[in-house]
Amino acid sequence: MMSLQDKLYNWLTIKVVVDARPEDTAARDTMNMFEQLLANENGIQSPEVTMDEDMYYVEVDTNEKQKTYRFPRELIEVMLDQISNEPEKYVNYPDK
Structure with missing residues (x-):
């Protein structure tokens, strides 16, 4: 089972x-x-995302508490960077 932090990391990377x-x-x-x-x-419906130059x-x-998770931008943006650098490997197949 993935931890909440792992789920948020994966969600944010793809978001x-x-x-x-x-x-x-x-x-x-x-x-x-x-x-x-x-x-x-x-039970998380709408995570709020903000960023600065590093994070x-x-x-x-x-559970009725607010918690903030931090993720380095370089880790979160690695997938987008890879797609941007090699777009031919990430062709979009539209919905049918």
């Missing part, structure tokens, strides 16, 4: 891709899967 590539159906489907996991297993911050409500 950054979806934000940059809203037409990417595979990324959107993956983000939706992680949102379902967060909602179903942790992403994800604030969540768990």
